Amino acid sequence: MCTVLITGATGNVGSRVAADLVAAGVRPRLFVRDATRLMHRWQGGSVEVALGDFDDEESVEAAMRGIDRIFLTSADGPDKVAHECAVIAAAKRAGVGRIVKLSAMHARTGSPLPAFDWHGRIEAVLADSGMPHVLLRPAFFLDNLLMVAPGVAATGHLAAPTGGARAAMVDVRDVAASAASAVLANQVLRDSYDLTGPESVTFAQVADAIATATKQTIVFDDLTPEEAAPRFAGAGLPSWLGTQLSGAFGVMRDGGFDAVSDGVRELTGRRARAVSSWARVHAAAFVSEPAPAPPQPSVRLG
Numbered sequence: 001m002c003t004v005l006i007t008g009a010t011g012n013v014g015s016r017v018a019a020d021l022v023a024a025g026v027r028p029r030l031f032v033r034d035a036t037r038l039m040h041r042w043q044g045g046s047v048e049v050a051l052g053d054f055d056d057e058e059s060v061e062a063a064m065r066g067i068d069r070i071f072l073t074s075a076d077g078p079d080k081v082a083h084e085c086a087v088i089a090a091a092k093r094a095g096v097g098r099i100v101k102l103s104a105m106h107a108r109t110g111s112p113l114p115a116f117d118w119h120g121r122i123e124a125v126l127a128d129s130g131m132p133h134v135l136l137r138p139a140f141f142l143d144n145l146l147m148v149a150p151g152v153a154a155t156g157h158l159a160a161p162t163g164g165a166r167a168a169m170v171d172v173r174d175v176a177a178s179a180a181s182a183v184l185a186n187q188v189l190r191d192s193y194d195l196t197g198p199e200s201v202t203f204a205q206v207a208d209a210i211a212t213a214t215k216q217t218i219v220f221d222d223l224t225p226e227e228a229a230p231r232f233a234g235a236g237l238p239s240w241l242g243t244q245l246s247g248a249f250g251v252m253r254d255g256g257f258d259a260v261s262d263g264v265r266e267l268t269g270r271r272a273r274a275v276s277s278w279a280r281v282h283a284a285a286f287v288s289e290p291a292p293a294p295p296q297p298s299v300r301l302g
């Protein structure tokens with residue numbers, strides 16, 4: 001049984017990779033900044049904790065001891081390249097046998113989309129390192145829609161600048177399952193896998209799937225890029241994230257997420273989950289809390 005280090009283990013993807021490995025009978029080592037964030041989830045010694053921070057070289061080095069394989073992910077942001085390159089350098093020194101890196105479809109050094117540029121630069125460092133590695137390149141996450149779920153719940157409208165384009169959006173559960181399989185696989189894998197959903201769908205179809213799952217009416221408003229721009233700018237997001245999101249919808253409008261790949265099936269042995277499955281699991285996020293019942297007048301008997 002190999003020893004696995006999971007970075008980003010409190011994040012959307014990393015936490016699910018950890019869960020999938022535990023379910024497969026592996027006791028992964030989780031690299032985390034704050035162990036209390038794991039307490040509610042992992043009990044009974046099912047995981048090992050390596051406390052550390054990507055900015056603390058010694059902690060990264062210590063986390064590598066005895067590790068055969070790594071799942072590499074980090075938060076998006078200006079420090080991403082430095083953070084992941086610190087892990088790659090320490091892994092090389094420790095002689096780690098495989099790095100499975102969560103990248104992104106359209107990753108490319110010099111991309112005007114910040115996250116695609118960061119991933120492209122990290123991919124290049126990984127290639128130069130000569131270490132065995134597997135790149136996972138997911139399309140647009142269905143789970144991005146959870147960011148706007150409260151607004152959808154409140155208004156019954158889902159809005160995005162898609163130009164009616166189709167996209168083979170992927171469920172984060174499938175990204176994690178693919179990563180867990182890539183980490184554990186005994187056979188030699190390809191250098192890179194595109195990860196998508198099983199079908200290419202419009203946002204109007206996604207809105208319909210959420211409407212079916214929530215038994216509510218949800219209208220999709222396809223915005224023009226000009227209508228959407230002030231929404232991205234006014235959402236209180238870091239400027240790189242506004243650029244990334246509006247750029248990602250531009251890629252979508254150009255058909256850049258339309259192609260369906262077989263990466264999830266190749267890695268996990270089963271079909272990627274459909275939008276309807278994702279909508280059922282997340283239905284509650286798109287439903288408004290019922291208003292609290294008004295206080296009842298107290299009745300005195302006798």
Ligand SMILES: NC(=O)c1ccc[n+]([C@@H]2O[C@H](COP(=O)([O-])OP(=O)(O)OC[C@H]3O[C@@H](n4cnc5c(N)ncnc54)[C@H](OP(=O)(O)O)[C@@H]3O)[C@@H](O)[C@H]2O)c1
Nearest residue numbers: 008009010011012013014033053054074075104138140141
């Ligand atoms: N959204 C999409 O459509 C899409 C599509 C393709 C690819 N991707 C890629 O998917 C990845 C996102 O994964 P995700 O959603 O799992 O990310 P996430 O939820 O933001 O998780 C980030 C993780 O990194 C950890 N972290 C941050 N700074 C750290 C530090 N200094 N030291 C140690 N750990 C640190 C966080 O720990 P704390 O809990 O301590 O903060 C957290 O566990 C990104 O690389 C993104 O580019 C996204």
